Amino acid sequence: MSPKVTERYREEKRAAILAGALECFIEKGFQATTIDDIVRHLGISKGALYGYFPSKEDMYLQMAHKRMDDMVGSLTSRFKELPLAADRLHYLFGRFQSQPLSELRKWMAFHMEFMLYASRRPELIExxxxxxxxxxxxxDTLIQAGVKNGEFRADLDTESASYLFWSVRDGLALHFLLGGTEERYKQHVADMEAMVLRYLLKTPAAEI
Amino acid sequence: MSPKVTERYREEKRAAILAGALECFIEKGFQATTIDDIVRHLGISKGALYGYFPSKEDMYLQMAHKRMDDMVGSLTSRFKELPLAADRLHYLFGRFQSQPLSELRKWMAFHMEFMLYASRRPELIExxxxxxxxxxxxxDTLIQAGVKNGEFRADLDTESASYLFWSVRDGLALHFLLGGTEERYKQHVADMEAMVLRYLLKTPAAEI
Amino acid sequence: MSPKVTERYREEKRAAILAGALECFIEKGFQATTIDDIVRHLGISKGALYGYFPSKEDMYLQMAHKRMDDMVGSLTSRFKELPLAADRLHYLFGRFQSQPLSELRKWMAFHMEFMLYASRRPELIExxxxxxxxxxxxxDTLIQAGVKNGEFRADLDTESASYLFWSVRDGLALHFLLGGTEERYKQHVADMEAMVLRYLLKTPAAEI
Amino acid sequence: MSPKVTERYREEKRAAILAGALECFIEKGFQATTIDDIVRHLGISKGALYGYFPSKEDMYLQMAHKRMDDMVGSLTSRFKELPLAADRLHYLFGRFQSQPLSELRKWMAFHMEFMLYASRRPELIExxxxxxxxxxxxxDTLIQAGVKNGEFRADLDTESASYLFWSVRDGLALHFLLGGTEERYKQHVADMEAMVLRYLLKTPAAEI
DNA sequence: TATGAATGAGTATTCATTCAT
DNA sequence: CATGAATGAATACTCATTCAT
Incomplete structure (x- = not known):
């Protein structure tokens, strides 16, 4: 009869379990992580875990969504302070550069395993x-704004450009998944920024 | 009793097994493919297979190497007929575009699974x-030749540019792993070519 | 604070729980019915349920007894209005016939599961x-009365006849547990009545 | 390349596993018997068992069919030596009587568990x-022969009578599942024979 | 009394690899 | 060399029951 307290408690516990499970998944990968690993890591019982999540797969899905929403939310709010599209992009590349490679690798592995997993299950593709x-x-929205601003070329296929943006970024992370130095990675991100801007900007002369 | 014949036979059988296994891996993925799947597909016995390869993992590794060597070999010989660096790149993008998406997806999944697999096994990283x-x-060699030619900018970090090249390419494939139309994919490859060339070429005006 | 009220309340709640649990058991079977199913069906909590019954098994047992007592009670009172043994039997067969097959099946499954369950637990056999x-x-009492009446043969082993009566009845239900039409079932019950009466009656000529 | 030997070996092993599993099922029941119980009992590995049967359920099904076929086969061949329908029935009742109660109980429990199990799975009902x-x-065939012979009444619904026959038999076994003496059981079987014959025979005077 | 979160033992099935024939 | 029967470790999920609040 006290839904408020219980509800809040459940929500917190739920988040705690998700966080603990994420640590395990990142450390060992989704498939390699067993339910026993997770409950041992969290110090709870299997039954407790299954009281909050119906399956391992479900935990995985919720986690991926949460991560994306967090990223989009954080960027969206940051972008409000940056009126120029080029500045926004620059901010993004700065975030890419400042992320430790070790962390990027884990995220990338996590992300890739999710995609691989989804690629065998039609119901997850949508x-x-x-x-x-x-x-x-x-x-896409960022680039459209840049085009309106007059910062970027008017003849761009903005959606395609958005795809290319993420492609270089993800492709680069992919190549550093298994090796490469922090230093080299930063260099590549810088060059990547140059390449992308040269592609988007009206006057190539303006490039770095 | 001549070792040559036996040796040749072994080599052919070995290649046949590898080819059959590859078909299975591409169809179902590495982990999902069982040894039984492979021997059933090939019509041989488990013992026979293990007479040629010490483990499933080993088959996987040899296959990945073979694939890369084939690609590099095929491109290297093709490049001899194309003196200009830009033409070589154009040829490459053409190959990217002409590969059916369904096939690309399978290759990408295969490639990703390999990387994921390797990322958890330090001994495979090297x-x-x-x-x-x-x-x-x-x-890298291609771009260096372009720089020497005078086709490309002299201030390029050619290795970094090479990384970026493969990054966009692989990143794009990654994004199309789970969905997207053939048409849209081709459009992105075309834009990718534009972006890369704009980055490499001296005179952006020269771009497509 | 009056114990009477509390006692009465407990008794009613107890009966309500038993009734709800019965519905679940009949629908899904004893083993397949979970405590969660029962409390969900009743809209109460697990703790509440365990405040009234020490175990799932106990609920099961009490339920079976109640059912039998109800049946015997109902028949006993009905029999008072039927002086002839043959009429009493006819009434019984009528009840068998009029019970919908779907309901009979559920009861039979319930009954069988109870017996199977008991057969592995010596302490329940008694x-x-x-x-x-x-x-x-x-x-047995019914048949003895019939013998005394002169309706039935004097040389009967009444207890054995009583066993046979229930055997045909339960065996028939058993055979219809998994299939068969309502129509066919009624036919069999009618023939069963003929067989039993022909066995009990003095003058076979008196049969239907 | 030696299918004969292998085939025969597989068939024998298959039968041996079935026999061993049956012992376990009869002893503990289908659901209560674990795969570990069975392989321990047989002294083989789990993998070996699953090389012969795809699932526990499948073993169960094959076993039930084999048992029925054996019984029907054995009776059919025995009946060839008994021209009179009444003799055939008498032979059957003799078999019922001579079967030790302990064994009957196990068979009955096995049979009932099968039915209960099937009653929850529509695909098994057919x-x-x-x-x-x-x-x-x-x-049914037996009784029809008796009618043609002139041994049995001509106005019988032979199929219905066949149902009644098995009903009394199975119902009796059901009642002795949980208790009762060997002696009492034999008495009931004898009375059952009397009841059934009195039902089938033209001249009740001919009974026992 | 009522609640419902937590417990944790229990189990069918898969599959890479071996080895006797 | 080839065969394929055998091995056995490994793993997600269930559910009757308890007990702190």
């Missing part, structure tokens, strides 16, 4: 498209 | 670096 | 004998 | 009807 389109739209 | 560096060097 | 003997005695 | 109809037809 859900994944929604997931990924949030990121595409974010950049 | 081997993967060699594997990947073959592709990097191919493009 | 209890089951009491349970079953109530039904046997009911018919 | 299969069960075929299973049971073999027994019904055996007796």
């Amino acid at each position: 859900m994944h498209q929604q997931y990924i389109s949030k990121a595409i739209q974010l950049i | 081997m993967h670096q060699q594997y990947i560096s073959k592709a990097i060097q191919l493009i | 209890m089951h004998q009491q349970y079953i003997s109530k039904a046997i005695q009911l018919i | 299969m069960h009807q075929q299973y049971i109809s073999k027994a019904i037809q055996l007796i």
Whole structure:
């Protein structure tokens, strides 16, 4: 009869379990992580975990969505302070550069395993498209604003450009998944920024 | 009793097994493919298979190497007929575009599974670096030739540019792993070519 | 604070729980019905349920007894209005015939599951004998009355006849557990009545 | 390349596993018997068992069919030596009587668990009807022969009578599942024979 | 009394690899 | 060399029951 307290408690516990499970997944991968790993890590019982999530797969899905929403939310709010499209992009590349490589690798592995997993399950593909389109739209909107501003070329296919943006970024992370130095990675991100801007900007002379 | 014949026979059988296994891996993925799947597909016995390969993992590794060597070899010989760096790149993008999406997806899934697999096994990372560096060097050499030619900008970090080249390409494939139309994919490859060339070429005005 | 009220309340709640649990058991079977199913069906909490019954098994047992007592009670009172043994039997067969097959099946499954369950637990067997003997005695008494009346043959082993009566009845239900039409079932019950009467009656010529 | 030897070996092993599993099922029941119980009992590995049967359920089904076929086969061949329908029935009742109660109980429990199990799985019901109809037809044919012979009444619904026959038999076994003495059981079987014959025979005077 | 979160033992099935024939 | 029967470790999920609030 006290839904408020219980509800809040459940929500917190739920989040705690998700966080603990994420640590496990990132450390060992989705498939390699067993339910026993997770409950041991969290210090709870199997039954407790299953009281909050119906399956391992479900935990995985909710986690991926949460991560994307967090990223989009954080960027959206930050972008409000940056009126110029080029500045927004620059901010983004700065975030890419400042993320430690070790962390990027784990995220990338997590993300890839999700995609691989989804690619064998037709019912997850639709859900994944929604997931990924949030990121595409974010950049698409950014580039459209840049075009309106007069910062970027008017003849751009903005959606395609958004795809390319994420492609270089994800492709680069992919190549650093298994090796490469922090230093080299930063260099590549810088060059990537140059390449992307040269592609978007009206006057190539303006490039870095 | 002549060792040559036996040796040749073994080699052919070995290649046949690898080819059959590859078909299975591409169809179902590495983990999902069982040894039983492979021997059933090939019409041989488990014992026979293990007479040629010590483990499933080993088959996987040899296959990945073979694939890369084939690609590099095929491109290297094709490049001899194309003196201009820009033409070589154009040829490459043409290959990207003409590959059916369904096939690309399978290759990408195969490739990703390999990387994910390697990322959890430190002993495989070194081997993967060699594997990947073959592709990097191919493009690095191509770009260096372009710089020497005077086709490309002299201030390029050619290795970095090579990384970016493969990054956009692989990143794009990654985004199309789970969905997207053939048409849209081709459009993105075309835009990708524009972006890369705009980055490499001296006179952006020269771009498509 | 008056114990009477509390006691009465407990008794009613207890009966309500038993009734709700019965519905679940009949619908899904004893083993397949979970405590969660029952409390969900009743809209109460697990703790509440365990405040009234020490275990799932206990609920099961009490339920079976109640059912048998109800049946015997109902028949006993009905029999008072039927002086002739043959009429009493005819009434019984009428009840068998008029019970919808779908309902009979559920009862039969319930009954069988109880027996199977008991057959693996020696401590329940004694209890089951009491349970079953109530039904046997009911018919035994009926037949003895018929013999005294002069309706039935004097050389009958009445207890054995009572066993046979229930055997045909339960065996028939058993055969219809998994299939068969309502129509066919009624036919069999009619023939069953003919067979039983032909066995009990002095003058076979008197049969239907 | 030696299918004969292998085939025979597989068949024997298959039968041995079935026999061992049956012992376990009869001892503990289908659901209560774990795969570990069975392999421990047989002294083989789990993998070996699953090389012969795809699932526990499948073993169960094959076993039930084999048992029925064996019974029908054995009776059919025995009946060839008994021209009179009444003798055939008498032989059957003799078999019922001579079967030790302890064994009957186990068979009955096994049989009941099968039915209960099937009653919750629509896809098994059809299969069960075929299973049971073999027994019904055996007796139906027997009774029809008796009618033609002039031994039995001409106005019988022979199929219905066949149902009644098995009903008394199975119902009796059901009542002795949980208790009762060997002696009492034999008495009931004898009375059952009397009841059934009195029902079938033209001249009741001819009974016992 | 009522609640419902937590417990944790229990189980069918898969599959890479071996090895006797 | 080839065969394929055998091995056995590994793993997600269920549910009757308890007990702190």
